[in-house]
Amino acid sequence: MKLFVFRNATLEPFFPREETEFSGYGDISRVPENEEKICWFYTLPPDVSPKDGQPLVDDFLQKLRLVLPRVPADKRLELTRLAFPQNPPLVLADTRLRDAIHFYNAELEKIARERENALLREAPDFATDWRMWFLAQMPFSPAKKRAEKVPPRVPAVRKKCIVLDCDDTLWGGTLGEDGFSALKIGGDFPGNAFAFFQKKCVELAESGIILAICSKNNDADVCEVFEKHPAMILRREHISAWRVNWNDKAENIRQIAAELNIGLDSLVFVDNEARERERVAVAFGGIVATPEFPRHAYELPAFFEKLVDEFFRCEKLTAEDLSKTQQYRDAAARSEAARNFSSLEDYIASLEIRLLVAPADDFSLPRLAQLTQKTNQFNLTTRRRTETELRDFLACGNAVFSLSVADKIGDLGIVGESEISFSADKKIARIENFMLSCRALGRGIETAFAQRILCVLRERGVETVFAEYLPTAKNAPCKDFLPSFGFVCEDVAGTRFRLDLRTCGELEISPAYKFLSHE
Amino acid sequence: MSNAISIRLETVFKSTLGIDAVPAGLSQKNCEAWDSVNHLNLILALEAEFDVAFEPEEIAAMQDLDTVKKQLAAKL
Numbered sequence: 110m111k112l113f114v115f116r117n118a119t120l121e122p123f124f125p126r127e128e129t130e131f132s133g134y135g136d137i138s139r140v141p142e143n144e145e146k147i148c149w150f151y152t153l154p155p156d157v158s159p160k161d162g163q164p165l166v167d168d169f170l171q172k173l174r175l176v177l178p179r180v181p182a183d184k185r186l187e188l189t190r191l192a193f194p195q196n197p198p199l200v201l202a203d204t205r206l207r208d209a210i211h212f213y214n215a216e217l218e219k220i221a222r223e224r225e226n227a228l229l230r231e232a233p234d235f236a237t238d239w240r241m242w243f244l245a246q247m248p249f250s251p252a253k254k255r256a257e258k259v260p261p262r263v264p265a266v267r268k269k270c271i272v273l274d275c276d277d278t279l280w281g282g283t284l285g286e287d288g289f290s291a292l293k294i295g296g297d298f299p300g301n302a303f304a305f306f307q308k309k310c311v312e313l314a315e316s317g318i319i320l321a322i323c324s325k326n327n328d329a330d331v332c333e334v335f336e337k338h339p340a341m342i343l344r345r346e347h348i349s350a351w352r353v354n355w356n357d358k359a360e361n362i363r364q365i366a367a368e369l370n371i372g373l374d375s376l377v378f379v380d381n382e383a384r385e386r387e388r389v390a391v392a393f394g395g396i397v398a399t400p401e402f403p404r405h406a407y408e409l410p411a412f413f414e415k416l417v418d419e420f421f422r423c424e425k426l427t428a429e430d431l432s433k434t435q436q437y438r439d440a441a442a443r444s445e446a447a448r449n450f451s452s453l454e455d456y457i458a459s460l461e462i463r464l465l466v467a468p469a470d471d472f473s474l475p476r477l478a479q480l481t482q483k484t485n486q487f488n489l490t491t492r493r494r495t496e497t498e499l500r501d502f503l504a505c506g507n508a509v510f511s512l513s514v515a516d517k518i519g520d521l522g523i524v525g526e527s528e529i530s531f532s533a534d535k536k537i538a539r540i541e542n543f544m545l546s547c548r549a550l551g552r553g554i555e556t557a558f559a560q561r562i563l564c565v566l567r568e569r570g571v572e573t574v575f576a577e578y579l580p581t582a583k584n585a586p587c588k589d590f591l592p593s594f595g596f597v598c599e600d601v602a603g604t605r606f607r608l609d610l611r612t613c614g615e616l617e618i619s620p621a622y623k624f625l626s627h628e
Numbered sequence: 629m630s631n632a633i634s635i636r637l638e639t640v641f642k643s644t645l646g647i648d649a650v651p652a653g654l655s656q657k658n659c660e661a662w663d664s665v666n667h668l669n670l671i672l673a674l675e676a677e678f679d680v681a682f683e684p685e686e687i688a689a690m691q692d693l694d695t696v697k698k699q700l701a702a703k704l
Binding site: 126244245298 | 668675684
């Protein structure tokens with residue numbers, strides 16, 4: 110017995126393969142003549158928004174009505190009901206999705222009554238495996254039974270604002286390193302999982318939750334993504350407060366709360382970096398919520414559901430809720446100028462950062478070469494090296510240093526590289542390369558690394574150090590780096606610098622860092 | 629990989645792909661039945677049989693018998 114299935118998603122695992130033929134996704138151009146049985150099996154995408162429910166079921170029904178006249182009256186026709194969503198909605202009084210599903214199922218019942226050979230099929234009793242949805246557009250998995258319905262959770266006090274990081278939180282990848290066009294948003298997995306998360310953030314905004322951005326990046330770069338990236342769902346108009354800079358995130362969050370005139374206890378901070386969450390949790394004694402971010406992009410739906418359960422679900426919306434987002438955005442625009450300075454020192458001390466500056470060895474050379482290839486933001490000269498080039502450089506009597514970083518949360522491994530060449534009499538040193546991975550930026554580590562290297566050079570009897578800053582599209586963060594140590598600019602272009610180690614005085618290293626000996 | 633597990637693995641391959649034997653070196657390239665739909669079926673069947681879950685990156689990489697064995701062995 111042959112079966113033909115009209116469908117709009119991946120359903121193959123639910124039917125015996127030899128006996129079943131499938132339409133294309135959402136394709137009704139062909140109505141088969143030879144199959145004995147026809148099945149109408151459309152499904153709502155598991156990430157459907159409440160407002161999209163009715164337009165979608167209208168589209169499904171329109172398609173079905175185009176198919177029906179082409180199916181012979183005596184042919185067996187099975188119509189599959191739509192399943193109700195497993196999770197309660199963000200706003201409990203929002204029945205749009207349930208109403209749309211009721212409407213669709215009632216229409217199917219009408220058709221079944223009118224046609225002699227039509228009958229209704231229950232919606233499948235399976236739950237969504239998001240991994241399979243993102244990978245293969247499979248809306249539910251044969252291996253996952255729907256769970257028992259649980260009563261919806263509504264937080265006693267609804268949070269007012271969600272503060273969002275960008276890299277690896279709103280999109281996959283690191284903007285400063287990978288670049289605009291390499292970001293993973295939309296399209297295949299994992300981009301579609303990040304698109305899901307953005308879409309849900311828009312739903313939050315539409316329910317009166319204020320969205321804020323807090324990201325360590327170049328402001329202009331992130332603006333460009335929000336304004337020009339074709340796959341972005343979140344846009345500038347959704348965002349009420351904006352802090353894209355290299356400052357301490359706790360200070361940024363304090364400013365965001367002040368700017369929006371809401372309490373710190375109304376904020377939820379979402380960041381994939383455990384260090385940033387820890388920093389914010391510690392800075393405010395746990396008053397700002399810092400939920401743990403999932404390790405895998407396909408866990409974003411479960412993560413979002415948890416955010417809703419714990420912080421954002423409400424019974425119903427007031428008119429005030431709905432206009433709130435705009436009010437806050439206006440207020441924020443007025444007071445953005447009123448920022449003040451951060452207490453980065455306290456933060457750094459609390460992290461118990463440990464640094465190890467060591468001469469390159471066989472173990473570190475491959476990683477150091479890789480760093481020179483990949484590091485873009487904090488990179489004075491952006492000279493790319495292979496492992497062989499670094500070995501040759503060392504063989505000429507020069508020095509290559511690695512920087513490893515660990516703190517109380519974990520070990521970052523090797524995150525910094527610097528190459529120093531020497532004059533024949535070893536009195537003059539030249540910094541050929543100096544870089545720090547973006548993973549370690551924003552904690553003053555680059556300064557400590559440079560100070561340590563300068564100390565080592567002075568101990569070795571070096572009198573003068575030359576260095577360069579070669580600007581690229583991405584390395585603006587290190588523009589003012591060399592002058593901060595007393596390097597003097599030697600050319601009009603602002604690229605060549607000189608430091609006299611005999612006269613520059615003490616090279617102070619902040620006591621917040623603990624240096625480990627490499628001997 | 630133990631003999632018992634190898635046999636269970638072969639059984640999954642045979643029933644999912646509808647093939648009589650599972651030769652060494654079997655891959656998506658040399659097996660017509662191992663298409664994208666059956667790849668999905670295969671992953672679901674393996675996860676059910678061995679009670680494991682593969683990461684998306686692993687699922688994409690599991691394009692031949694050897695890799696499937698390796699990924700599976702790493703989870704058991």
